[in-house]
Amino acid sequence: MTHDEFLARVAERAGLSGPEEASRVARAVLGVVGERLGRRAVLRLAEDLPGPLEGMLRNDGPGQDFDEDALYARVAGREHVRPGFAVEHTGVVCQALAEALSEGALHRLHEDLPGPLGALFTPREVRERFEYVHVEATHHSLAEGHPGSQHPLSASRLERAHTHSVVRSDNPHGDTKLSSASGLTQEREHSSLSSASGLTQERQHSTLATGHPGARLARGDDED
Known part of the structure; x- marks a missing residue:
């Protein structure tokens, strides 16, 4: 994922005006996440991230220990927004970051951020697509059975038919045919x-x- 694609996802999902506002929001959220992770953990993620995103996460000090509520409070302080907006923006940015990481890097991130903090980094589930199955028809007429049938009408067992069934007659409806004498x-x-x-x-x-x-x-x- 490129830096522009990342910002486009953040802007669309958070309802922001454009890439500039998305960049400001992402910088605030990722800056707080970097404080929580610390320098070593951020370097382990750097290989999977575009340069600008790695720079937003970078923290030269050790990781700080704070919980989810403190994370939202710090984001709100950096953005100068109400706590509700901080919660929404944090969720969107963390989700987009999770989609930018490989499975291995995402697994390491969950190890560094266990519990509710790690749960924020969950990619959006992709909707299941309908699978269209084409069945090749092997029979094409009523006498051969419905398409795909392995038991055509002409091969049916007469002894199973009821007494008055037309399949028991050699000339069904013969008395009503136009060709009858x-x-x-x-x-x-x-x-x-x-x-x-x-x-x-x-x-x-x-x-x-x-x-x-x-x-x-x-x-x-x-x-x-």
Whole structure:
């Protein structure tokens, strides 16, 4: 990570106006962190840091022993801001610094700053990306089964099908096919015509045998 990239992250995450303000905030925070670490610990981090950042951390004296609250108080004093801003700025700068370090350097830093102070130096978690898995289709038609199926319809076991299943028939829906000699529609039409014809004949027979409807005497009972 370059010095400019570091300042850009600090400015964006802390809502600062630009790199100049980010530099001022980073200098205040890292200066206090350097006081806590001491010269030897800072030199161990120098190899992973750009020159300007290493210079912000540099402390020629031994490390001072103070806790997290004292760290925030010192940052607020250097920045001349309220404690709330000091807490926010410290978190952002320490997080960005952790992202600039290698795993080995970050591990050493956590050893030098155990507990809550070390927890400040935790890189921001990268969001997990969705992994798109492409499945190569081996079958492309209904008769071959759905794409990727290893058990096509044509290879299904007939004995497992229920009694009226179409897979048990050699010619499923044969009675309704247009190619059938006598389709279901033809049978219904023929049945309807036969029924209508028979009904007409019965009515005619009934009329001739008994006279027209409303007649007082049937034709067979006509008086001589």
